Amino acid sequence: MKLVIVGCGQGGGNIADEFARMAYWLWENRKVRIITGDKEGSNIRKKDPDIIKGIFALNLGKGDMYGLENIPQTEDHSILLGAADNFRGRGAGKVNQDGAEQAKKESKKIVGTIREYGNVYSADAILVIASTAGGTGSGSVGVIVDMLKDEFKKPVYAMLVLPFRSDYDDADSVVNTATCLKRVLENSKADAVFIIDNERFVRKSDSMKVNYLLINRRIVDSFMDILSVGEETGVNYIGEVLDANDLIRVLKGHTAIGVSFKDVPPRPKEKAGIFGRGNPRHISATQAQIERARNAVDEALGELSVGCDFTHKDSGLALYDAGGVIGLFSGPAEEATEEIISMMDSVLAEKVPDAKRRKGTYPGRSSNTIGVTVILTDIGEGALMDQVKWFYEEALKYKDKINERSAKRKDNWGSVKRVGEDLPSL
Ligand SMILES: Nc1nc2c(ncn2[C@@H]2O[C@H](COP(=O)(O)OP(=O)(O)OP(=O)(O)O)[C@@H](O)[C@H]2O)c(=O)[nH]1
Ligand SMILES: [Mg+2]
Numbered sequence: 001m002k003l004v005i006v007g008c009g010q011g012g013g014n015i016a017d018e019f020a021r022m023a024y025w026l027w028e029n030r031k032v033r034i035i036t037g038d039k040e041g042s043n044i045r046k047k048d049p050d051i052i053k054g055i056f057a058l059n060l061g062k063g064d065m066y067g068l069e070n071i072p073q074t075e076d077h078s079i080l081l082g083a084a085d086n087f088r089g090r091g092a093g094k095v096n097q098d099g100a101e102q103a104k105k106e107s108k109k110i111v112g113t114i115r116e117y118g119n120v121y122s123a124d125a126i127l128v129i130a131s132t133a134g135g136t137g138s139g140s141v142g143v144i145v146d147m148l149k150d151e152f153k154k155p156v157y158a159m160l161v162l163p164f165r166s167d168y169d170d171a172d173s174v175v176n177t178a179t180c181l182k183r184v185l186e187n188s189k190a191d192a193v194f195i196i197d198n199e200r201f202v203r204k205s206d207s208m209k210v211n212y213l214l215i216n217r218r219i220v221d222s223f224m225d226i227l228s229v230g231e232e233t234g235v236n237y238i239g240e241v242l243d244a245n246d247l248i249r250v251l252k253g254h255t256a257i258g259v260s261f262k263d264v265p266p267r268p269k270e271k272a273g274i275f276g277r278g279n280p281r282h283i284s285a286t287q288a289q290i291e292r293a294r295n296a297v298d299e300a301l302g303e304l305s306v307g308c309d310f311t312h313k314d315s316g317l318a319l320y321d322a323g324g325v326i327g328l329f330s331g332p333a334e335e336a337t338e339e340i341i342s343m344m345d346s347v348l349a350e351k352v353p354d355a356k357r358r359k360g361t362y363p364g365r366s367s368n369t370i371g372v373t374v375i376l377t378d379i380g381e382g383a384l385m386d387q388v389k390w391f392y393e394e395a396l397k398y399k400d401k402i403n404e405r406s407a408k409r410k411d412n413w414g415s416v417k418r419v420g421e422d423l424p425s426l
Helices: 009-030 096-105 107-117 136-152 171-186 208-222 224-228 244-250 269-276 287-302 338-351 383-419
Strands: 003-008 055-059 078-080 125-131 156-162 192-197 253-263 309-311 318-320 322-330 356-362 369-379
Touching (some): 003 009, 003 136, 009 125, 009 156, 009 208, 055 136, 078 107, 096 107, 096 136, 096 171, 125 136, 136 156, 208 224, 208 253, 224 322, 224 369, 244 322, 244 356, 253 287, 287 338, 318 338, 322 338, 338 356
Parallel strands (some): 003 055, 003 125, 055 078, 125 156, 156 192, 192 253
Antiparallel strands (some): 253 369, 309 318
């Protein structure tokens, strides 16, 4: 699947930057392109800027862009807003209304830049990324999704990154998250919204900078196989097809993604000889292979980008309520046997009851790793629904508290003012 990617604000921009890093890696190592560009095939050099042509970073503050390592700070990749309104260099300072307003005001610049440089006609879809807790990304993401949908008539996906739990007592973070979720989940033209919870991936022992980097790598890494699978041209690489159209048909509504990888021990020589003959997909898998694959499926579900399970009331099992589920098995041919693929399919059928299922295989990253990517779409009842509701409720409480405090301050100053009423005015 080929994307145009727009990262909004600092968090969004950093994640877009990681997608750029991955796009270079994929070209160099697999000759696969996941981002739009002009060139094709052997015309593309290593580190050719054309590989990341369709990636943009948008911000109100230039300061937030200095950390970008792969997206150039040139007008064909960086969209700086708010120059006329004194925002330059400062960001929206956690006021997401300003983020939304600036994006609306400068819609021509945003659409114009992406139209001129993004090669959008060759994209299967557009992905707009932002964190929900700040000002710029949180405010602009819904506005940008809508304008790109209207303008380009392609599938437009949003990716929203929820704050760490340690930010839950910060009024701005909670109110911004709630208003951003409401705008994008309920009132935008996004075809699907990937939800990522920073808290799921945080490592308490690491510094913030390291955490961001690791989390961003992990988020982007989750998309590696699913984006690559339809773009492979090498004959050896084509397994059970799961192309851009298959994904587009299933991706819808609230969406979560999870990935798990397992090392495969080296195979004994004589066995490799057997696998070398015939069609490996029909060779029966060993118990160890099945168990390894089963663990990978369970772990991919357990490591979804946002908690979204519910407890089944009769069995007490953790299940998922979703309209669709995509399972992609990646691994060397002798691991991707029919038995293993149908095991993955039946685990997903059991854990995500009644969902529309799509499955595929991919040769994977190396001959000694298997991986499973799971995407749940159109998620309903469960932890995610509870979490969104929690943000809405808390934001309302904060709003009430903020209004109450501000009324009280006014009152208090009012009584101080009355005390001084008889003093002469200068
Ligand atoms: N995963 C991840 N989260 C980030 C990153 N940078 C910031 N965040 C999260 O995003 C939130 C802060 O939003 P930012 O993205 O910095 O804000 P912004 O969109 O630039 O908005 P303003 O600076 O307020 O104008 C916090 O919840 C951070 O934890 C990042 O690189 N990766
Ligand atoms: Mg910022």
